[in-house]
Amino acid sequence: MAKQRWRTSKKGDNDARLEIFRYAILLFAGVILLKLVYIQVFQHAFYEALASGQHELFQELIPERGEIYLHDFKDETLVPIAVNQQLAFVYTDPRQIEEADDTAEALGELFGYSEEQIDALEERLDQPEDPYEPIAREVDEKTLEKILALELPGVHYVREASRLYPEPEMSGHILGFMGTNEDGSTSGKYGIEGYFDEELTGTQGYLLSERDISGRLIAVGTREYEPAQDGVDVVLTLDRTIQHKACTSLQEAMVKHGADGGSVVIVAPDTGKILAMCGAPDYDPNAYNEVDSIHVFNNPAIFEAYEPGSIFKPLTMAAAIDVGAVSPTTTFTDTGSVMVDGWNKPIGNAEGKVYGTVDMTKVLEDSINTGMIYSMRAMGMDVFVEYVKAFGFGKYTGIELETENAGTVDSLDIGAEIYSATASFGQGITVTPLQIVMAYAAIANGGVLKAPLIVDEIHYPDGTIEKRSVRDIAQVIDPKTARTISAMLVSVIEHGHGGKAAVPGYYIGGKTGTAQVAKSGSIGYEQDNTIGSFAGFGPVEDPKFAMVVRIDNPKDVVWAESTAAPLFGEIAEFLLQYFEIPPVRAIE
Template identity: 30%
Template structure:
């Protein structure tokens, strides 16, 4: 009996202890570890997925595609989740065109995360997805494609989900691919039982540039050709539609995909700036075409330390020829006659010192404060030294003259489109009248004379009047503030046809090792590209063709321009 009672008590104690242990475990699981285990269960059977969709496309003004995103996928096997059997191995190897033994070897020798094949196309993606095999992942990757292979410098660089430079960076918030996310419940085999929540942010915009693919292609090809002929550090070319202000082409060679050179490059413009001085003098009725200036036979000692020299010695010369032959001495005297009080407002009104675009790297150039100008500064500014400009500023100033004296805003972005929604549609935006229509006509006539009889002869095109001006300046190192010995920046800026301007164009040749002057380097490039544009745009002639000049070699002027 005693033994029986003893056994009963032992069983009783065991039952009580067991109950306490079980109750404690329940308490631990339900109360103490509830949050942890709940989250663990959610991770095991409830998963969130996220996929970044393609970036927006980029088009030219005519709807030709310049950049698009292609999505491809990596096929990945998670070994811990993968159902390893003959059927699954056979199915995957067949779709991916990988031998079964090779596939098995990859899985066996890999760690938990095994990348089976990279960058598969959409048709393969669909077939793999249809298998619904647990542990098989499809990881999306994007790559930018450039069907036309032009305007790459303007477009810039991007990675899968972020713009890194130039247009891709500036308008990244519009181009960025939308993110599609899903909150899913899966069964033990990894199959999606239910989608609890699906969310997506706004789809990206497609961006249309003002660039014309045909003109851009010509500009890039000619820049590359002349880079080989002239052996410069770089060539920069801009083409602007005179009527609208749209930038039809913009390029530099070698191309820079990190910095947009045509709006960031800063340089002393040399004699192309004389056109601004001329415009100010005409508009203020201080000078006229027949005024005579003493060009000092090619050398003028302005003070004890400084002298100005011209390559071509000239004596007393009328302003028309001072401009055509690009005398620095003559224009130094023109600038002094106008005076900085009258001249400075025109420098600002023509847009120098201004920024026109949303691009982060655009420079405003370097224009001295009015109060810092001395006589020597007026002299040097009058032939394009002591002031630094950007290519975009200079071409837009010439476009103002072509537009009868009205400065308009240059456009590079034509519009952004998402479905039926369009924003930012570019339109002709007048900034201000800089000079009168009569002044603009007089300046244009002077520019035509430069091409007919002066330093711009190499820019001629049979059947068309070309208005333009050459420029040559010693190359300034902006970091040291000193000129680079033996280095020049040469240029030509103008518009055509001069009697009814359609396009303006700027050519810059940075430090050619072959030639020294803009008449030899930039003017021929202008003629070449303008001839192509005239042809593809079917621009009507504005003069009779002088057949006696067609086969005659163009005189390569080597004056100080």
């Protein structure tokens, strides 16, 4: 009996152990199942990225930079002017290279290296313990094919995005470029590339996992995966055809007059949208590292503030008329010069001319300095200063471009009459071409100053489009005053110094300005160095454009009526035809 009981007990123990083993198997299977569910549902993105391979994973983690476009309003299309292209980054693994001298010679020949460069490359490749040596970035397809045909051991490549600017001859100052930082990374510099660098860059993704000391994934370790978010696309307000015409004409005028530089800005008065913005000398953003001076990176239309000279006079006159201090028919007697408080010498007219008794229209037509001082005194210095600031001078316009200069009107706050007197005819203060054209656009727009817009739309990767809104800054002058000044500016072109800016068959308003260039670091002005400008708009009865033209230090002629005015007239005639605006008067 005892023996039987022992056998029964033993059998029971075996059954118990089997039952425990069975439950253990079921528990283990359950854990595996739960882990698989967790992986499939909660970490699907991680393993999908891991399984895609290193190259595809790189594409997932590094965002694609957004592109930049401008309009072609005639075709109603968008034209890319900053795009991405896939070029090769060639590198070597010296551990795999058997003949460093032969490899250096072969690569050096393809890349056009000198003997010294080949020797230096050989020294870098002849390092058996070195796993990595970079050779060249942005290698084009043709060169890459030649490298691959050599089948050199240890020479490898990867594709990487590179920025391409298809129309560099008219876009350097607007676009900026992609430059290299101290840590070897790249980022946008200047222009749109610099201003919108963060938005264009996008958000980098990441893949995070825990590994053991052998580099293997830990099965139950932490894993996170976040895909990259591509950058936005930026659509500019610029019109491709207008931009090309403005930039081409500016370059031709510079060559003709042997000028040091120049700029053109064209604006739609009713919206503040920039239709064209050109600066010279410009640069090729594809080869930004080949410039003679980094100064060329600055956009002269927004960066180079200068004393505007006589193109400022209509703004002074507009202020005086707006407060009722003068009218177009108000007369004063010019004796050739006038004394002002705070200066011990008389202030005279250009070339010492004396005009006698004239009205305010004649003051603008003949660009009489003393007449502008008369207008400033008639309204009072404080009122004059208020209008100067109301037109936007001495402050940033807020345009979405890098390196904008606010100019300076600080001297007007001193209170001495000399500063307001000289400012009334455009000396002693500094402005940018953009500030000037926006002020003239305000006159053309019934006295309403608009904020300048150079970005029309932002296109997000998810398909969302953000439209930039037109924004009013201030009603600077009354609409009636704006109409009055407009008529006076037509008279300036037809009876004054602005005749070469005229367009037959149309009423165009505008004003010339030949500005002296202040000495750097001392008092006074440079000899034989002037800046010629012309600012205006048209057609006056329904303005479609406002424009400023600036020519720096022309060598053949001094006065703006022979440099900036003809350039303005040429571009204005093109614009009227481009906008298909019919003539309103007989063409003689």
